[in-house]
Ligand code: PEP
């Protein structure tokens with residue numbers, strides 16, 4: 382029984398058969414003498430490979446459409462276009478006619494196209510990944526290499542990978558995948574967040590040691606302990622469990638009667654059902670940027686209106702907090718041609734783009750939101766903006782909301798202005814939280830980003846994972862300052878970073894005074910159970926003691 386340690390990402394455990402996902406481990410044979418190559422036979426091989434790749438892409442498209450929606454499935458339509466691109470196909474056929482075997486002809490032609498995309502300005506480089514994907518499908522067919530089709534893995538698979546992209550993860554079938562473990566990646570990377578939304582046990586950032594695990598080994602992924610166990614013994618296997626608190630559909634309060642909302646974070650329409658099934662009290666963070674990913678053009682006003690009203694319909698009489706577009710940083714959208722910046726996390730992202738280069742998209746989004754707020758369930762809608770650092774940004778947002786309202790009014794379109802809030806994700810926002818709360822109805826603390834900016838530790842970088850720690854006294858004090866300032870101004874305060882979903886921190890968060898906790902649906906039942914066990918006076922005393930700690934280790938000892 383060998384045990385590897387990483388970062389527990391989805392607090393569930395699963396056991397199954399290891400399967401490595403190595404999308405680029407395709408070795409070409411040596412090039413033969415062109416005179417010995419039968420070009421006609423090679424052309425046939427290329428055509429067969431294209432047919433098989435096309436069938437696989439269509440299957441993947443249909444599966445993605447069923448699992449996460451038509452919009453997400455659009456990426457596969459782009460893949461099919463690459464497969465039939467006349468320039469690429471022409472270059473491959475010409476090279477085959479010159480005596481190149483099909484696999485080398487494919488590799489050469491795609492290498493040129495990939496290099497062209499990589500050399501482009503902005504985020505067109507992302508298209509290079511799509512080309513690699515299509516090239517690898519063709520090469521796997523030609524080399525007869527078994528591929529791992531992420532959407533149709535056999536039941537009981539434990540997927541091992543160097544890293545997974547958000548799209549890879551979104552394509553996984555949660556009923557088939559018993560667990561995921563990756564060499565790199567952090568708990569707050571978007572791939573990890575999606576795995577959590579899908580309730581797939583996951584451990585990330587295990588390091589190179591994970592590569593010692595062979596395909597076919599029996600592997601246990603313990604996302605709570607952050608362990609990957611090879612050949613687990615009977616006792617360890619018997620411990621496989623989930624966060625198995627019973628689902629509670631009603632709102633909960635602490636043992637002494639303080640109400641705390643426990644909401645879900647969602648990013649795709651397909652995540653609404655799991656969130657209701659786990660008893661979430663509405664949505665505390667709807668990451669609308671996911672509606673913009675894996676497609677070629679932004680969703681229009683009607684499509685956004687529909688997504689918002691669907692979310693409101695999924696949670697009758699419960700609050701639905703929609704976050705306006707938060708692209709930039711690690712969330713790149715090729716067709717938006719975002720600025721190429723040396724430090725994208727410190728650059729134009731979130732509200733900075735909405736008030737700057739992408740004011741047009743912001744206006745469309747606000748139109749959809751204000752119209753949705755006027756529907757029957759619209760009273761439950763709340764809207765918040767990400768990445769705020771200045772009070773002036775909030776003032777600018779409020780005047781744009783007014784301007785959109787005036788336009789809708791002039792057009793004779795029904796609208797209403799929903800409750801408005803800001804995310805507190807920057808140290809600056811926590812320092813001016815009182816002024817923000819003066820102008821808004823609520824604040825929501827995004828601890829994933831707040832931690833990275835307070836600690837100057839990239840949330841995606843394994844090398845500083847120990848610094849990206851929301852329990853550092855500096856982060857805790859930023860949270861405390863935010864809650865206190867907002868409450869003094871009569872605004873409510875939620876938390877929607879990953880910290881909110883850790884049941885071991887529920888008592889502390891209650892003690893810090895949060896009114897709402899929003900998390901991946903999988904941990905909603907366990908957090909509700911903890912709230913019911915918590916006494917708010919004892920929790921406040923715990924928070925006071927923790928806030929007095931000067932070091933992370935002192936915080937740890939107090940929480941132990
Ligand atoms: C956060 O930063 O904590 C947050 C909830 O936003 P995201 O993870 O989408 O950046």
Ligand code: MG
Nearest residue numbers: 806827829830
């Ligand atoms: Mg954030």
